[in-house]
Structure formats: structure tokens, C-alpha cells
Amino acid sequence: MFFSIIIPLYNRPQEIDELLKTLTHQTYTQFEVLVIEDGSTNDAKAIVQKYEQLLDVKYFFKPNEGQGFARNYGFERAKGDYFVIFDSDCLIPEDYLEIVKNYLFEHHLDAYGGPDAAHQSFTPVQKAISYAMTSPFTTGGIRGNKKHIGQFHPRSFNMGVSREVYEKVGGFILTRLGEDIEYSIRIHENGFKIGLIPAAKVFHKRRTSFSQFYKQLHFFGRARINIYKHFPSELKLVHFFPAAFTCFVLFSVFMNILWPALAYICDFILLVYFVMIFFHSWQVNKSVKVAFFSIIASFIQLTAYGLGFMQDFFKRVVFKQQ
Template sequence: MRFYSVIIPVYNRPNEVDELLESLTKQQFTNFEVLIVEDGSTEKCEKVCEKFTDQLNLQYYFKENSGQGFSRNFGFEKAKGDYFIVFDSDCIIPEDYFEVVEKALDEHSWDAFGGPDAALDTFTTTQKAISYSMTSFFTTGGIRGGKVQVGTFRPRSFNMGISKEVFDKTGGYLITRMAEDLEFSIRIEKAGFKMGLIPDAKVYHKRRTSLAQFYKQLFFFGRGRINIFRFYKSELKLMHFFPLAFTLGLIAVPFIKSYNNAIGNVALGLFLFYSVMIFADALFRSNSFKVAFLSIAAAFTQLIAYGLGFLKELFTFIVQPKPSGLNR
């Protein structure tokens, strides 16, 4: 039986930590410890953690703010497990999570793994729509853990596990934010470790509570893709330009219509068709017209924000081609 160390970096989210720890108390598999790493928060979760010290093997650490990547490294250095599992603080963990992981590792002996995320029925309509947008094949290509996906699966830090050997050899996160998890996954792969997806090892991920917050997050994700390009030139693929092309195309529709109405109507029809595809897929997955309609707004928000962030960092790259000051 493996021993797991759960690493959770936290920044000003005590209520989320409360829900996350509550879900961990309900795990059927209990051979794990939990390390909460408070990353310089002004709203500390220490008292929340005290509620669970009798129910969980729990350690709480407070440190100066350094970002989520380096906070995870801090937890890795304190961890005692055979495997280290990273969750975001806004996740809720199903009761069978560790049993599913244990069974998969028995079968595949992966050095690193990840799982998908999903929405609970208790999430708000906006959270469900955002969850759909972040996991849909029509927006992300399924790269965040879907069974059907474009390209190689690489774990992301909302739901990611690595062996102690992986940390010992790689040293953990090289940068602390702006696609830090993707850079880490690529480096794990290049180091020769076995890595895989566990489709049933899902977490319920709350993500952002409004489209405005979602926009800010995805703008940063778009910037992160160019930051990865600073490290690995081969990692910028044609498909990564899709959100930018989508955004520029959407902006161009009125101008195209003013120049040639027929061509403009064709362009507009393509965006409408895309919206219908999203609506139908979201309706099938959620069985909710409200979620389906809002999923269109979430998908457009995601693609536009990512595309503009991508464009901004692309211009920055021209001026500053080397990795940003966020690395060690």
C-alpha cells in the first residue's frame, strides 16, 4: 500500500480549504497525509485546518508569498509520501479518489499522472458553464484530462501526482506561475519518466465564480503558452493559435460584412454554427438549458481571453525572448 502526500498551496481562500479538507475526511482510502502551504495569505486558513487535525494527518505551514509553483516545492520538501499529489484549493475530492489512483498505479506503474475535473450538481450555473468550457473538446481539445483529446496528455496541477523519485530528479517546479505546471510536465516527460491519464481519478473543480474572473484567469493562461515557448521552442503548435485566430476572426466579422456582405454572412454563420455545436454538446452533458446557453458565453470568454493574452505575451516575447523573471 502506497503512502501519499497531498500538497495544497493556498492564497486567501479559507472557505475553499474548508470544503476541500471536509471531502478528504470522507476518503475510503486513508493512507495519506495533507500539507497545507499558506503562501503569504492575509486571510489565513490556519483555524480552518485546526478543525480537521483530529480527522486527518494534517500539517499546516505558513510562508512568504512566492507563487503556487514554489509553494508546491515547499510542500514536496516536507512530504513523506511515496507519491505527492497536488490539488488546487478550490477542488472537492470524490470519496474513491485514492482507491482509483492506487488501482491505476498497480496496473501501470506510472511515475506521474493526472486526472480530469468535473462539476458537482451543487455548483452554480456559471461554475458549471465554466467547467464545461474548460473541459470541452470544442474549446480545449480535451487536453485537461478528457478521454478524447488532441495531443499528448500532460498533467495539470489542479489534479496531478508524481512519485518522490520524480521530484528528487527534477527538483520540482522551475517557475512559480504562468504555465508552471505545463513546464513541469514537459520536463518530467523529457526526463524519461512514465506519465499517464487516470480518467476516473476526477476532482470537482469550482474554478471561477464569474465570467469576469474567468476572463482574467484565461488571459493569464494565454500568456503562459508563450512563456512555455521561451523554454521549449517545439511546444508551440499550430493549434495553439486557434484562440487568437478565433478572436481576430470575430473582431473582423463587422469589417468583412461592410466590405462584402455575402462573405461576412458566411463568416458570421461559422461562428453561429460553432455556438450551436457548443450549446448542443453542453446540453447533452449537463441536461440544463441554462448551463448550455451560458456555456456559449463561457466558451467565447475563454477563447477571447486566451487569444488576447497569447497576443500580449507574443509582443512581450519579441522584446524579451528569454524566460521571465518568475523562474528561480
């Protein structure tokens, strides 16, 4: 099996340097790498060229259109039997392709996704953000977990599709705002089999600061409504949880001003919730500092997603704006 690894890139030369370095250590070596520079003003051509003697790597520069169409650009030029998509802010374990290859030979999948985790080199903030995105107290632990809601939708930071899928379904039709979920739904609808490879994890940096994390999750909340506009049945009750949490927090703030007696109840519920997050993160990460930051990251994860979700829900669903 020959893999084509496709990495869209936009103004992140340091990230691609770190990612390519991890790919030089892969135990399974039947792969090529296509780096698609999507109109960056700070390009990584010189960095990618450093790896030409170590990897079968190709560098392409194209006008900026967004990550979905950058991946399509790579699909069109890929030689592999399987196309593997990574985000540029990922580090890849050395046995990743070995795990995927062995799993695909034993369990036929036309497309797959894998989980993400925090690397030991991550900062406490990055580890807290990773926790918030995978915790049973925030996302329900369903990201990268077999116990997902409804159909499994691979996420584009760690996703693979067979050449057969690409030839029949084509590439991404959205460049952002839930483009990976939309793509996997079309793969399902064309009769292909998609599954999770639990051991095929990547170390996903996500964002390095809470402000960047807020912007990303606000965007994710809006993306869920974008998916709903294309596929109404994909909006589940669980997707409303961050918005409900956000409304509860706002209600608690107003109660502290208008009705302090009731506010005590709300505040106690929030306190218990955050204490559970603290101790669970402490158990998982073995760090009090990361556990404290996990409270902040979880709060941001829920409220940013909730606000983005509500913004586009009222704008595009209630008021029917484009």
C-alpha cells in the same frame, strides 16, 4: 502506498474548508495533508485546525512566492511515497485515492494527471465554465482525455509525482505561467513515465464569475508563450486556434461596419458554431440555462486565451521583449 497531499493556498479560507471536508470521506486513508499558506492576508489556520482530529493535516505559513514554490515547500516536508497536488478550489470524490492507488499498482506511472468535472452543487455559471474547458468545440476535449496532442502534461489542479521523480528532477522552477507544463516536460526528459488516470477526476470549481474566468484564461494564453520560450517544440498548431478564432470575431465586427454582405457569411458561421455548443451542452448538462451560459463561457474561453496568447506572442516572440 502512502500519499502526501499538497495544497497551496492564498486568501481562500472557504475553499480549503470545503476541500478538507471532502478528504475526510476518503475510502483509502493512508495519506497526510500539507496546507501551504503562501503569505495570505486572510489566512486559514483556524479552519485547518478544525480538521486536526479528522485528518493527518499540517499547516504551514510562508512568505508569498506563488503557487509553484509553495508546492516545493510542501515537497520538502512531505513523507509520502507519492505527492498529490490539488488546487484549493477542488472537491475530491471519496474514492479518489482508492482509484489512484489501484491504478498505480496495476500500471506503473512515475507521475500522473487526472481530469476535472462539474459537481452537481456547482452554479450554472460554474458548470458552463467547466463545459467550456472540456468541450470538443473549445479545447477539443483533450483536457483530461487520452486523445491529447503530443506528450501528456498533467495539470496542477490534479497531479501526482512519485518521490523518486522529486528526488531526481526536483520541484517547480516556475511559480506561475505554465509551471505545471514546464515541470512535466522535465519529468519526461528525465526518462520517467507519465500518464492519465481517467477515473481519477476532481470537481474543479475554477472561477465563480465570467470576469474571473476571463482573467484566468487570458493568463493561460500568456502561459503558453512562456512555455514556448523554454521549450519551442511544445508550441503546436492547435495552440493558435483561440487566437485565430479571436481574429475571426474581430474581422466579423469590422465587416459588419465596412462590408455588410460579407459580414453575413461570417455571422452565419459564428451562429452555427454557437448553436452547436448550445445543443451539445444541453445534452451534456441537461439544462437550458447552463447551455446558454456555455455559449458565453466558450466565447470567453477562446477570446481571453487568444488575446493573452497574441499579447505575449508579439511582445516576447516577435519583438523579443523580456
